[in-house]
Amino acid sequence: MEWIRVTQLWVDLAALPSLVRFTMIVGVVYLVSRGVSAVLGRNRIQVARPTHSQILREIGWSFCTVLVFSGFLWIAINLGIARLTKPGAYGPFGIVVLVVGLIVCHDAYFYWTHRLLHSKPLATVHWVHHRSRTPTVWAAYSLHPVEAMLNAPYLVIAAAIIPLDPIALVTFVTIMISVSAIGHCGRELYPRRPDGSPRFAWLNTVTNHDLHHERSRGNFGFYFTFWDRLMRTEDPLSRERFAMSSQRGGRYPTASTPRARNAEASAQVASSLDRPARMDHLPTI
Ligand SMILES: [Zn+2]
Numbered sequence: 001m002e003w004i005r006v007t008q009l010w011v012d013l014a015a016l017p018s019l020v021r022f023t024m025i026v027g028v029v030y031l032v033s034r035g036v037s038a039v040l041g042r043n044r045i046q047v048a049r050p051t052h053s054q055i056l057r058e059i060g061w062s063f064c065t066v067l068v069f070s071g072f073l074w075i076a077i078n079l080g081i082a083r084l085t086k087p088g089a090y091g092p093f094g095i096v097v098l099v100v101g102l103i104v105c106h107d108a109y110f111y112w113t114h115r116l117l118h119s120k121p122l123a124t125v126h127w128v129h130h131r132s133r134t135p136t137v138w139a140a141y142s143l144h145p146v147e148a149m150l151n152a153p154y155l156v157i158a159a160a161i162i163p164l165d166p167i168a169l170v171t172f173v174t175i176m177i178s179v180s181a182i183g184h185c186g187r188e189l190y191p192r193r194p195d196g197s198p199r200f201a202w203l204n205t206v207t208n209h210d211l212h213h214e215r216s217r218g219n220f221g222f223y224f225t226f227w228d229r230l231m232r233t234e235d236p237l238s239r240e241r242f243a244m245s246s247q248r249g250g251r252y253p254t255a256s257t258p259r260a261r262n263a264e265a266s267a268q269v270a271s272s273l274d275r276p277a278r279m280d281h282l283p284t285i
């Protein structure tokens with residue numbers, strides 16, 4: 001069947017198909033986010049606009065990360081560390097359970113590695129991702145290679161513990177890229193209650209992660225808000241900002257004018273990649 005051959009390709013081929021797949025998923029998320037926000041009458045979350053050089057930089061780092069992730073898995077599979085079953089081996093119910101399990105465990109893995117990345121020794125590494133103060137979908141994988149190598153072992157460990165069905169693997173990776181691109185799309189897409197709070201408060205809203213880029217004062221989660229609530233690391237402005245960004249025609253005011261914000265972004269691009277001159281807004285927690 002065609003869909004099984006596609007999933008097999010996902011596993012067998014490392015570099016180019018992964019880049020194409022990543023580009024397609026991010027492209028679809030971009031178009032859907034524009035469509036949904038237009039239907040809901042929502043603006044971009046931030047007044048500030050991303051610069052072209054920022055977007056080019058995000059694409060470059062994201063493509064590097066795709067190669068690191070694909071390369072890690074490809075090597076682990078060929079060394080026999082990561083194991084795969086035949087497509088469909090667990091059946092439809094088994095695949096659903098596996099994908100849900102991969103998402104829940106990845107949320108924990110991401111939260112704690114993200115906290116680690118905000119510690120002093122790794123803050124310079126994480127700065128590559130945080131240079132995008134007004135992120136776009138292309139920031140989904142915009143990571144320093146060291147950060148990519150910190151994230152890449154997750155699937156290898158999972159596949160070493162439980163042999164992964166390729167269909168579950170492709171589904172999980174597609175969801176992971178989509179959620180990351182949604183979190184960086186710059187437009188709130190999640191439904192709201194009449195009082196302005198998120199309808200699904202357990203989901204990490206776009207505003208939550210956008211706020212993480214703008215302020216770096218919490219919101220370390222990926223899919224869900226469980227860990228941030230449990231560890232009391234929610235940005236205290238999350239609710240208020242969501243109420244603004246999710247209303248028709250609403251957005252929240254950023255700290256300065258768009259011109260000033262763009263000038264700041266340009267200055268960031270001009271500065272050396274690993275010079276920690278602007279690390280002051282990355283708190284160590
Ligand atoms: Zn961060």
Ligand SMILES: [Zn+2]
Nearest residue numbers: 129184209213
């Ligand atoms: Zn981010």
